[in-house]
Amino acid sequence: MNGKPVARLILGFALLAILVLPVVPTASAKVPVHVRAVTWDGRILLDRTVRAGTATVRTSGKATCLGGSPGSGSKRVPGATALGALQQAQAVRKPHRPLLISNAFDFGLGVCGVGDAVAEGEQWWELTHNHQPSTLGGEGTRLRKNDSVLWYLAKSYNLPSPDELYLEAPGKVRKKKSFKVRVLAFDDQGRSRPVAGAKLSVAGTGRTDSRGYARVSIGKKARFVARADGLIVSNRVVVRIRR
Ligand code: B12
Known part of the structure; x- marks a missing residue:
C-alpha cells in the first residue's frame, strides 16, 4: 500500500482542524459577565462577576408566577446565557436558596424567584441585558464577554419599569x-x-x-x-x- 495519499489525507485533516476548530463556538466556553439581582424595594441580592457558561437548572412545580402548569425537573442550558449566569452567581452566594424556575412554556424557561425573593401577585422578574430589556427569556438571552445582566423584581406588571x-x-x-x-x-x-x-x-x-x-x-x-x-x-x- 502506498503511504503517501494516506499521509496527505492526515495532513489535510490536521490543517483543517487548525483552521476551523478555533472559530467553531463551543457550548462549554465561559465568559466573564456582570450579574445583578435587585428588588423594587432596593434590596441587592446579587452583584458580582461570574464566568458564565453551560448550566443545568432545576425547574419547580411551585414556579407559578407566569401561569401555565410548571413541573419539577432539570434542564441543561447550553452556552453563556442570562439564566445560566444568574444560576452561577446565586450558587456562589446562597447554594441552599436556589432559583425558582418555571418550565410551563415551550418557548423557554421563566424566572419566578431568586432565593427568598419570589414574585407574588403582580410582581415579576424583569431581565435587562446591557441596560436594555431583553426581548427573549433568560435561557434565550446569550451573553458575550463583559456583558451586564440585571434581574429586577418589579413591583407590578401594571406599572412602567423604572430607569x-x-x-x-x-x-x-x-x-x-x-x-x-x-x-x-x-x-x-x-x-x-x-x-x-x-x-x-x-x-x-x-x-x-x-x-x-x-x-x-x-x-x-x-x-x-x-x-x-x-x-x-x-x-x-x-x-x-x-x-
Ligand atoms: C403579558 C406578557 C408578560 C407579562 C405576563 C404576566 C401577566 N400576568 O400578564 C410579564 C410582564 C410578567 C412578562 C414577562 C416577561 N416577558 Co412576556 N409577554 C407577555 C405578552 C405581551 C402576552 C402574554 C399573554 O398574556 N399571552 C396570552 C395568554 C392567554 O397566554 P399564556 O401562554 O398563558 O401567557 C403567559 C405566558 O406568555 C407567560 N409569559 C409571559 N412572558 C413570558 C416570558 C417567558 C420567558 C416565559 C417563560 C413565560 C412568559 O405569562 C403569560 C401570562 O400568564 C407576550 C407577547 C405575546 N403576544 O404573546 C410576551 C412574551 C411572551 N414575553 C416575552 C419576554 C421576553 C418576557 C421577559 C423575558 C421580558 C424581560 N425582558 O424580562 C419577561 C419574563 C422574564 C422572566 N421572569 O423569566 C417574549 C418571549 C420571547 C421568547 N421567545 O422568549 C414575548 C413573546 C414578547 C416578545 N418579545 O415578543 N411578559
Missing part, C-alpha cells in the same frame, strides 16, 4: 484625597443621562450635582452604591486605597 441607576467610581484612590464619582440612569432604550440628587451609600457623602457628580474622600476601603427615589438601585463599586 436603572449606574455608578461610575475609580477602583483605587489615595487615602483621604477627594475624588469624583458619577451617577447615571439608563432608560428602557439603553440611553444614559446624569442623575442629580442621588444618594451614595458611604457616610458623609453629599448628593450628586446636576451633572451626576459627587466629590468624596475615604480613609479605608469602601463599597459605593447609589440610590434615588423611583429608580432601580445601582451597581456596587468597591473603592480601595492605593498603597
Whole structure:
C-alpha cells in the first residue's frame, strides 16, 4: 500500500482542524459577565462577576408566577446565557436558596424567584441585558464577554419599569484625597443621562450635582452604591486605597 495519499489525507485533516476548530463556538466556553439581582424595594441580592457558561437548572412545580402548569425537573442550558449566569452567581452566594424556575412554556424557561425573593401577585422578574430589556427569556438571552445582566423584581406588571441607576467610581484612590464619582440612569432604550440628587451609600457623602457628580474622600476601603427615589438601585463599586 502506498503511504503517501494516506499521509496527505492526515495532513489535510490536521490543517483543517487548525483552521476551523478555533472559530467553531463551543457550548462549554465561559465568559466573564456582570450579574445583578435587585428588588423594587432596593434590596441587592446579587452583584458580582461570574464566568458564565453551560448550566443545568432545576425547574419547580411551585414556579407559578407566569401561569401555565410548571413541573419539577432539570434542564441543561447550553452556552453563556442570562439564566445560566444568574444560576452561577446565586450558587456562589446562597447554594441552599436556589432559583425558582418555571418550565410551563415551550418557548423557554421563566424566572419566578431568586432565593427568598419570589414574585407574588403582580410582581415579576424583569431581565435587562446591557441596560436594555431583553426581548427573549433568560435561557434565550446569550451573553458575550463583559456583558451586564440585571434581574429586577418589579413591583407590578401594571406599572412602567423604572430607569436603572449606574455608578461610575475609580477602583483605587489615595487615602483621604477627594475624588469624583458619577451617577447615571439608563432608560428602557439603553440611553444614559446624569442623575442629580442621588444618594451614595458611604457616610458623609453629599448628593450628586446636576451633572451626576459627587466629590468624596475615604480613609479605608469602601463599597459605593447609589440610590434615588423611583429608580432601580445601582451597581456596587468597591473603592480601595492605593498603597
Ligand atoms: C403579558 C406578557 C408578560 C407579562 C405576563 C404576566 C401577566 N400576568 O400578564 C410579564 C410582564 C410578567 C412578562 C414577562 C416577561 N416577558 Co412576556 N409577554 C407577555 C405578552 C405581551 C402576552 C402574554 C399573554 O398574556 N399571552 C396570552 C395568554 C392567554 O397566554 P399564556 O401562554 O398563558 O401567557 C403567559 C405566558 O406568555 C407567560 N409569559 C409571559 N412572558 C413570558 C416570558 C417567558 C420567558 C416565559 C417563560 C413565560 C412568559 O405569562 C403569560 C401570562 O400568564 C407576550 C407577547 C405575546 N403576544 O404573546 C410576551 C412574551 C411572551 N414575553 C416575552 C419576554 C421576553 C418576557 C421577559 C423575558 C421580558 C424581560 N425582558 O424580562 C419577561 C419574563 C422574564 C422572566 N421572569 O423569566 C417574549 C418571549 C420571547 C421568547 N421567545 O422568549 C414575548 C413573546 C414578547 C416578545 N418579545 O415578543 N411578559
